[in-house]
Each structure stands twice: as structure tokens, then as C-alpha cells.
Amino acid sequence: MDIEQCACCFANLEESQIGLCGDCQQKDEAGREWVKSLHEEWPEFSLNGQRWSFGPVELALWDDEEEGFHFYANHGLAEPTVESLIRFIEQQ
Incomplete structure (x- = not known):
């Protein structure tokens, strides 16, 4: 019988059970929720014709060529708001 290791916890899984074990399924679901929360916590705003977004630690600037936000700086603000990021x- 072929055995495959789970990439997250190295649990041996039989061929008929290939996939994530129970613990890894929970971690995977928690990871998806975490990524979703990051997107929800990144407000966007415009300033001087540029599009900006920010999270708890980082400030990102929109790149038209790549059609996505890219890291600009760590803002170091304890409670970032649009107004504090503009400053x-x-x-x-």
C-alpha cells in the first residue's frame, strides 16, 4: 500500500485517504480565515492621484502595470487610520 506524508504534520496517510488529516484541515480552514481577515482589514484610499491600502503594520501602493498593491513602507502606527496614513x- 502506498503511503504519502501530509505536508503539514507528517502524518502517514493511506492512499485511499490522501489529503489533509483532521488537524491539518482545521489549520487550513483557519489559514483561509486569516487570509480573508487580512483582505477585510486593508482599507483603500486615494491621495494625489495614487491608490493606497494599509494593514496593521504595512502601507501599500497600487502599481498600474502589475495591477496590484505593492509594499511601500512599514508605517509603525499603533492604530492606523486613513487620516494618520495620509499624514x-x-x-x-
Whole structure:
């Protein structure tokens, strides 16, 4: 019987059970929820014709060529808001 190792916890799984074990399924679901929460926590705003987004630690700037946000800076703000990020950008 072929045995495959689960990439997350190295549990041996029989061929008929290939996939994530119970623990890894829970971790996978929690990971998806975490990624979803990151997207929900990244407000967007425009300033001087540029599109910005921010999270708890980082500030990102929209790249038209790549059609996505890219890291700009760690803002270091304890409770970032659009207003505080605008001040941060203007001080750069």
C-alpha cells in the first residue's frame, strides 16, 4: 500500500485517504480565515492621484502595470487610520 506524508504534520496517510488529516484541515480552514481577515482589514484610499491600502503594520501602493498593491513602507502606527496614513505619506 502506498503511503504519502501530509505536508503539514507528517502524518502517514493511506492512499485511499490522501489529503489533509483532521488537524491539518482545521489549520487550513483557519489559514483561509486569516487570509480573508487580512483582505477585510486593508482599507483603500486615494491621495494625489495614487491608490493606497494599509494593514496593521504595512502601507501599500497600487502599481498600474502589475495591477496590484505593492509594499511601500512599514508605517509603525499603533492604530492606523486613513487620516494618520495620509499624514505619514505626506511626511515621507
